[in-house]
Amino acid sequence: MLPFVIVLWLAALGLSLATRFVHRKRSIFQDSGPRPRWHTAAVIVLMILALVGGVGGTVAVVRAGHSGAQAVWTE
Structure with missing residues (x-):
């Protein structure tokens, strides 16, 4: 189960960092514009x-x- 937990944790971390990186590059006062190509992929x-x-x-x-x-309930 540990490999699945590691994969899930890395995916959540990656999604968080990708979103933060894109929002950091775009200022609140600028037009939102299109996202970088790599972001969608x-x-x-x-x-x-x-x-x-x-x-x-x-x-x-x-x-x-x-x-x-099964180990508990079978004889």
Whole structure:
């Protein structure tokens, strides 16, 4: 489960940093204008990583719980 947690954490950190970096470059007083090209691709990749980490972590927890229940309830 640890690899999925690490992937999820890195994806969340990456999304946070990508958003902060883009907003830092654009001033509040300037026209919002288009975002850099790399931002859209980076956000899509990081969102996919977050999805993989979340789903993989959930599956790992369910499988561990199920195997624990089987170990307790089977003779």
